[in-house]
Amino acid sequence: xxxxxxxxxxxxxxxxxxxxxxxxxxxxxxxxxGGSGTGKSVLLKCILGLIHPDAGQILLDGEDAxxxxxxxxxxxxxxxxxxxxxFDSLRVWENVAFRLLRGIMARPKAEARAIAIEKLRRVGLRxxxxxxxxxxxxxxxxxxxxxxxxxxxxxxxIFFDEPTTGLDPIMAxxxxxxxxxxxxxxxxxxxxxxxxxxxxxxxxDRVAMLHDGVIQxxxxxxxxxxAPDPYLQQFIHGRANGPIEAVR
Amino acid sequence: MALTxxxxxxAALGRVVLAALATLGRLVLFAAAVVGHIAxxxxxxxxxxxxxxxxxxxxxxxxxLTALFTGGALALQIYSGGARFSAExxxxxxxxxxxxxELGPVLGGLMVAARVASSIAAEIGTMKVTEQIDALVxxxxxxxxYLAVPRVLAATLAMPVLVAVGDSIGIMGGWLVGVNRLGFxxxxxxxxxxxxxxxxxxxxGLVKGAAFGFIxxxxxxxxxxxxxxxxxxxxxxxxxxxxxxxVLILAANYLLTEVFFTS
Numbered sequence: 289x290x291x292x293x294x295x296x297x298x299x300x301x302x303x304x305x306x307x308x309x310x311x312x313x314x315x316x317x318x319x320x321x322g323g324s325g326t327g328k329s330v331l332l333k334c335i336l337g338l339i340h341p342d343a344g345q346i347l348l349d350g351e352d353a354x355x356x357x358x359x360x361x362x363x364x365x366x367x368x369x370x371x372x373x374x375f376d377s378l379r380v381w382e383n384v385a386f387r388l389l390r391g392i393m394a395r396p397k398a399e400a401r402a403i404a405i406e407k408l409r410r411v412g413l414r415x416x417x418x419x420x421x422x423x424x425x426x427x428x429x430x431x432x433x434x435x436x437x438x439x440x441x442x443x444x445x446i447f448f449d450e451p452t453t454g455l456d457p458i459m460a461x462x463x464x465x466x467x468x469x470x471x472x473x474x475x476x477x478x479x480x481x482x483x484x485x486x487x488x489x490x491x492x493d494r495v496a497m498l499h500d501g502v503i504q505x506x507x508x509x510x511x512x513x514x515a516p517d518p519y520l521q522q523f524i525h526g527r528a529n530g531p532i533e534a535v536r
Numbered sequence: 537m538a539l540t541x542x543x544x545x546x547a548a549l550g551r552v553v554l555a556a557l558a559t560l561g562r563l564v565l566f567a568a569a570v571v572g573h574i575a576x577x578x579x580x581x582x583x584x585x586x587x588x589x590x591x592x593x594x595x596x597x598x599x600x601l602t603a604l605f606t607g608g609a610l611a612l613q614i615y616s617g618g619a620r621f622s623a624e625x626x627x628x629x630x631x632x633x634x635x636x637x638e639l640g641p642v643l644g645g646l647m648v649a650a651r652v653a654s655s656i657a658a659e660i661g662t663m664k665v666t667e668q669i670d671a672l673v674x675x676x677x678x679x680x681x682y683l684a685v686p687r688v689l690a691a692t693l694a695m696p697v698l699v700a701v702g703d704s705i706g707i708m709g710g711w712l713v714g715v716n717r718l719g720f721x722x723x724x725x726x727x728x729x730x731x732x733x734x735x736x737x738x739x740x741g742l743v744k745g746a747a748f749g750f751i752x753x754x755x756x757x758x759x760x761x762x763x764x765x766x767x768x769x770x771x772x773x774x775x776x777x778x779x780x781x782x783v784l785i786l787a788a789n790y791l792l793t794e795v796f797f798t799s
Contacts (some may be wrong), residue, residue: 338670338674366674367674373667375663375668376668385676387675389677390676391578393676437675
């Protein structure tokens with residue numbers, strides 16, 4: 289279980305997170321929605337320790353993330369980055385097996401390669417892709433490789449940062465389906481940040497809306513459309529008029 | 537307003553000085569962290585070998601050509617300068633001493649700074665803006681250890697070898713010009729070169745080379761890792777790495793020369 293208690297983070301005068309409280313139960317798929325620049329990525333990076341919160345606590349199974357042994361803590365996570373964040377200098381299989389070739393999860397090269405090819409197959413890529421470099425792949429294929437890398441070490445928790453950004457609607461649908469299937473199959477806890485409502489409906493068990501530095505609304509996906517919160521309704525229906533100010 | 541405006545330039549200067557000192561402090565801490573990680577596992581031999589090829593092997597042509605032309609030009613200059621007081625015979629020894637003590641390490645360092653500091657800063661800067669460095673962290677890999685340590689170690693070890701090769705080619709450049717353009721006897725030129733050159737002349741240049749290699753790679757990594765967002769941020773990091781590395785090489789060269797040759 290991931291729990292955020294009164295998490296604050298600012299950059300200079302810009303207070304991005306102003307007391308975020310959120311709980312994600314184990315095995316659940318939580319999707320965080322919110323407009324661009326509302327701090328969704330910052331929130332995710334705070335949990336991973338890529339950014340240090342100014343105040344508040346982040347607990348993982350009751351243990352303070354700030355005090356956890358770093359490598360063991362990170363070994364529990366997998367992450368799909370918005371742009372893929374694949375390492376240009378490494379072949380596709382080396383990207384996927386990166387964690388399996390180094391550190392506490394290291395295993396023999398042949399075994400790591402076999403696992404990488406299996407994970408590539410799981411995300412719908414042929415084995416011959418394994419020896420290509422990321423620059424030789426399309427955007428959709430890079431996302432799939434990123435997804436394969438995120439699940440390669442079978443993490444308990446997987447983060448997805450804007451998984452469908454930059455993809456055409458069909459490829460976005462394919463990625464959404466893959467995420468849903470993989471999360472269910474692995475029994476992993478998932479946290480996705482997105483402003484793509486088709487992703488929300490395909491991936492989420494629960495939804496939380498981040499606005500103005502706090503969680504504006506949270507609840508099961510089934511209740512999202514009928515929830516009375518005007519911020520949430522404006523956002524999910526993409527209305528220009530409402531309590532959320534749109535810069536024109 | 538009237539009271540503050542005369543002080544505004546002083547305040548602006550103060551801000552610039554404070555920012556420069558803060559950057560210097562961060563650079564020193566960064567360099568110390570790199571050195572502190574060199575002997576601590578995990579090690580990345582593959583990344584080290586790749587850096588060795590990139591920094592050492594692939595810099596050979598540019599360092600060799602620079603040394604060749606510099607050695608030739610040095611021979612011509614010393615010959616024409618020496619002719620004013622009938623000291624043309626000193627050409628072989630001055631070319632050799634000039635190359636191994638100063639020009640080999642300094643010009644080699646500057647050429648490697650242009651070639652390597654820029655490429656390291658651009659590569660790491662691009663990794664930073666495309667979240668590859670964040671990805672490294674989430675994959676339980678220390679970015680400094682994985683990216684900076686192999687490059688800094690490779691540059692520190694490769695530069696003395698590059699300097700040694702550059703010194704040899706530079707002396708050969710002087711010999712070529714001396715024999716073919718200035719009428720020196722080939723065997724006599726080489727004998728003069730060997731007779732007047734001392735071990736520490738060569739050794740000091742190699743030590744300088746190691747120091748310059750450390751400076752080049754450290755500044756490339758530092759500016760790359762502190763790159764700002766976007767193409768402009770990476771461009772600025774690349775430019776800053778080359779400028780800072782070049783200036784620091786010249787400053788370090790003066791300090792090392794003071795230490796090595798003025799006692």
